Amino acid sequence: MHPSLTSSRVAIVSGKGGVGKTTIAAALAKAAAAQGKRVLLLEVEGRNSLAPLFGIPSLGYPEHVVAPNLSAESVVPDEALVEYLYMFYGIKRIGKALAHTKATEFATNIAPGLRDILLIGKVKEAERRRVREAYAFDLVVLDAPPTGRLPRFLDAPRAVADLVRAGPIRTQAHGVLDMITDPARSAVVLVTLPEEMPVQETVESIATLRRMGVAVGPVVVNRVAAEPFTKTVERSLISDARKAIARAMEKAGVAAPAATLERLAAVAAASARRTRNQRAVMTELEADIDRPMISVPALLSPTVGPAEVDFLASVLSDSGAIS
Numbered sequence: 001m002h003p004s005l006t007s008s009r010v011a012i013v014s015g016k017g018g019v020g021k022t023t024i025a026a027a028l029a030k031a032a033a034a035q036g037k038r039v040l041l042l043e044v045e046g047r048n049s050l051a052p053l054f055g056i057p058s059l060g061y062p063e064h065v066v067a068p069n070l071s072a073e074s075v076v077p078d079e080a081l082v083e084y085l086y087m088f089y090g091i092k093r094i095g096k097a098l099a100h101t102k103a104t105e106f107a108t109n110i111a112p113g114l115r116d117i118l119l120i121g122k123v124k125e126a127e128r129r130r131v132r133e134a135y136a137f138d139l140v141v142l143d144a145p146p147t148g149r150l151p152r153f154l155d156a157p158r159a160v161a162d163l164v165r166a167g168p169i170r171t172q173a174h175g176v177l178d179m180i181t182d183p184a185r186s187a188v189v190l191v192t193l194p195e196e197m198p199v200q201e202t203v204e205s206i207a208t209l210r211r212m213g214v215a216v217g218p219v220v221v222n223r224v225a226a227e228p229f230t231k232t233v234e235r236s237l238i239s240d241a242r243k244a245i246a247r248a249m250e251k252a253g254v255a256a257p258a259a260t261l262e263r264l265a266a267v268a269a270a271s272a273r274r275t276r277n278q279r280a281v282m283t284e285l286e287a288d289i290d291r292p293m294i295s296v297p298a299l300l301s302p303t304v305g306p307a308e309v310d311f312l313a314s315v316l317s318d319s320g321a322i323s
């Protein structure tokens with residue numbers, strides 16, 4: 001299966017909390033932009049996590065250019081509501097009035113689904129936006145809520161459509177629903193770590209998303225550690241690390257105090273166990289899902305900034321996942 005992350009016009013990047021959704025969304029957007037696609041990168045959690053990855057303090061509103069071919073925006077429900085009212089009713093002045101009355105807070109509190117539909121409605125608007133005859137963006141990348149909240153987020157249009165019998169809100173809800181259930185227009189890209197818990201969550205969310213009629217693209221396995229040992233060495237380190245290290249040092253003609261040997265053995269054994277476990281988990285994941293997998297290496301740098309994102313973007317490009 002060809003592992004394309006860009007086979008749909010919208011890539012909804014999700015995964016368990018902390019697995020690297022924001023990092024991978026940024027890398028994917030940058031990689032696609034570097035290949036000449038016009039890309040819009042959106043975040044909807046209002047946590048300002050994308051900006052530092054582009055070396056800027058915060059993302060403004062509306063979207064602005066953060067790299068060649070690449071615009072980014074942090075979508076907030078207030079502005080989305082104002083934009084939405086403007087789109088449907090052509091009223092711009094209401095924006096200021098709303099800000100004063102806190103109407104959006106009121107509206108989104110009484111109908112939580114409304115908040116989500118405003119956010120995802122913005123994604124749909126960007127996906128459909130046209131400049132003259134052509135689409136404004138070839139690809140919209142969404143740094144989406146984590147998998148635990150994703151079904152509710154994506155189901156908001158259905159909930160709202162059920163609630164509202166007629167009018168522009170219902171039309172909007174159906175428009176969004178059409179987008180998220182059309183594999184040519186949107187697919188979820190799940191990010192995971194090569195560890196038991198996130199892998200299990202990935203397998204479960206693939207099933208949930210499919211039941212909802214949402215397409216699932218390739219799975220990105222992030223922070224895959226390099227395997228430092230051959231399988232034979234790995235086995236001997238796991239069965240008796242102390243002996244294996246002692247033998248290796250003797251062969252190299254190096255002597256070390258017992259305490260050093262002990263510590264080296266502990267570190268080597270832990271590393272061997274981690275990579276064996278990682279391999280086992282990835283094999284299990286591959287067997288459980290009939291989705292292509294893309295491995296992204298664990299970076300050793302203490303922080304991830306623009307340079308690291310560029311590197312990860314080149315990894316995604318080299319994997320052939322951007323077409």
Ligand SMILES: Nc1ncnc2c1ncn2[C@@H]1O[C@H](COP(=O)(O)OP(=O)(O)OP(=O)(O)O)[C@@H](O)[C@H]1O
Nearest residue numbers: 016017018019020021022023024223297298299304
């Ligand atoms: N390949 C990688 N190598 C090393 N560190 C990474 C890698 N990918 C992500 N990280 C780091 O892991 C942490 C979590 O990443 P990120 O913020 O992208 O995850 P997230 O899934 O968006 O988290 P949240 O659920 O909080 O939104 C960050 O500190 C990030 O710099």
Ligand SMILES: [Mg+2]
Nearest residue numbers: 021022023049
């Ligand atoms: Mg994030």
